[in-house]
Amino acid sequence: AFMISTILTPVLMGVMLFLPQSLARTADDAKVRIGVIDRTGRLMASLNEELATVRGVDYSDYLKNGSRRFELVAVPDAMRSESGELVNPGEGFVEGGPEALLDIGPGVYKGNEDPRWYSRNVADFMPIRRVEKALNTILPRLRLAESGVSEELVRAGVFPIDLKTHKIGESGLAEESEFGKEWMKAMLLAVSLYAPTLMAGFALSRGLLEEKANRVIEVLVSSVSPLELMTGKILGQA
Secondary structure (H helix, E strand, O other), rough: OHHHHHHHHHHHHHHHHHHHHHHHHHOOOEEEEEEEEEOOOOOOHHHHHOOOOOOOOOOOEEOOOEEEEEEEEOOOOOEEEEOOOOOOOOHHOOOOOOEEEEEEOOOOOOOOOOOEEOOOOOOHHEEEEEEEHHHHHHHHHHHHHOOOHHHHHHHHOOOOOOOOOOOOOOOEEEOOHHHHHHHHHHHHHHHHHHHHHHHHHHHHHHHHHHHHHOOOOHHHOOOOOOHHHHHHHHHHHH
């Protein structure tokens, strides 16, 4: 049991650490319907186009069947309070309707306020981050276009850049790496060191209890001092 637990415990701890992150990063193959209240009157069309530009291995704006992942639905502005808050945004979440509601206020275009996201599940951060990234892409583009800059220059000016990180090894050669890989290596090493030590400590404690219960400890103490006995056990554990 000790040998099996020593091997399985690091494996189980690794699964508990990395499986939730892996599942969170993997997008569900399901359409996301988003109701949009565009009080600027300028962003919905551009947002709809931007949410169909990403094609990747880890994440894509398209489902496996080739259809769009995000479906934007125009929602009429609901009744608001004097402070501008939606009175009852939950009324839009009916069966077969949008899974989320995006409220784009008039100040969003000028940067005076932030858009608001209403959903029954705000823990599903993938669509939230995707819409947030899309808005951060189209807003500078539209602002520059209104200032008289040509569309070609606008697209070139707001084109995103991703740094490709490379790690230089002891041999001096470089290989492509990133924070996630380095973090996983460090965590695996930490788990491989911590878990066996922890399990061996449990085994040592159980052994001490058995020795005391079977009165073996009395025979040992008759030959060595308690300090010597405990020192030997600690050194053996180390």
